[in-house]
Amino acid sequence: MYKRQLSVDLLFVAANLTKLVHGAWLPLAIALTAFTLMTTWQRGRQVVTAEREQLEGSLQEFIESVRNGTQPTQIVPGTAVFLNRGKLTAPLALRANVEHNSIRHEHVIIMSIETQPVPRVPEAERMVIDDLGYANDGIFHVIARYGYAETPDVPAALRALDPDTTEGRIDIDDASYFLSKIELRPGSPTKRLATWRKRLFIATAHATADAADYFGLPRDRTVIMGSRIDV
Numbered sequence: 327m328y329k330r331q332l333s334v335d336l337l338f339v340a341a342n343l344t345k346l347v348h349g350a351w352l353p354l355a356i357a358l359t360a361f362t363l364m365t366t367w368q369r370g371r372q373v374v375t376a377e378r379e380q381l382e383g384s385l386q387e388f389i390e391s392v393r394n395g396t397q398p399t400q401i402v403p404g405t406a407v408f409l410n411r412g413k414l415t416a417p418l419a420l421r422a423n424v425e426h427n428s429i430r431h432e433h434v435i436i437m438s439i440e441t442q443p444v445p446r447v448p449e450a451e452r453m454v455i456d457d458l459g460y461a462n463d464g465i466f467h468v469i470a471r472y473g474y475a476e477t478p479d480v481p482a483a484l485r486a487l488d489p490d491t492t493e494g495r496i497d498i499d500d501a502s503y504f505l506s507k508i509e510l511r512p513g514s515p516t517k518r519l520a521t522w523r524k525r526l527f528i529a530t531a532h533a534t535a536d537a538a539d540y541f542g543l544p545r546d547r548t549v550i551m552g553s554r555i556d557v
Contacts, residue, residue: 363530370527373519378508381553382415385436389416389458389465392424399430401464405501406431407484409541412438413456413467418506419551433496434465437480439541445475453483455491464493479542503548505537 391397408417417436424430436458454469470483481498489495510531512524519527538548 363526366523366526367530369519369523370531374508374510378418379415382418382421385413385416385467386458388421388424389460389463392430392465393460393463397424399424399428401432402429404431405433405435405496405498406504407435407437407480407501408504408506409480409537410436410438410506413458413469417504418508418553419504419549422551422553423504431502432464433492433494435484435492435496435501436465436467437484438467438469439478439480440469440471442471442473444473446473447471447476449486453487455487457493461493466493477542478540481542481544501547503538503543505543505548505550506553507550508553 388397392399406420406423408420410417413436420430420434420436452471454471456467456469458465458467468484468487470478470480472478480503481501484496484498484501487496510528512521512528537543538545538550
C-alpha cells in the first residue's frame, strides 16, 4: 500500500516538474531561503545561549559569593536594574560591575520579561517578585508579564511595585539600567555550526531591535556593558 502511494506521489511530482521552468522555482527559492534563515537562527541561538550561560554562571552562587565576602564589594546608594533572561544565571553586566568595579548598588533589581499567550495581562497579575532567598540584602528578582499585543515598559512596571515587597523603597526616577550586550564573532569549526551559517547568523543578529528602545529605558540612565561570544 505504501509503495503504491509513493508511486502515485512520485508521478504527481514528475508531472509538475515542468512548471519549474515557468516560474514555479521562485516560491520554492523563497521557501528554501526562509527555511535556511530560520534553522540557522534557531541553531545559532542554541549555541549562543549555551555559551552565555557558561559566562554568566549561577545567580544563586553569585549572590552567595557577594554575601560571604568572596566577592568583596562596596555598596553605593541608588537603584540598579539589570535586565536578564531569567533568575537562574547572573546578568553579565552585574557580574562585571561586581568583579571588575567592586561595587554594587543599595538596591539591585534583576528583571525578566515574559510574553504570555494572551493579548493583554491584567495589572494585578503582571509582576512576580522573588527575594532570591534573602529578604534583607537589597537584591531581588522581578518578572514582568506582558501579552503579545502589549509593548513592555520597564520603568512603568517598576513604578507599580509595592515598597513592602521590594526590601525597602526604590527610586525608579533615578535608577540606572544595565544591559548586557553580546558581540558575536565566528569561532572554531567545533561549535557544530558551519562557517557560512555562523556568518549568516551574525548578520541576522545585527538586525535585531534596540533593547533600550524596546523596553522603554531612559537613554541617559542606561549603561550597556559588552562581552564576546564565539559561535
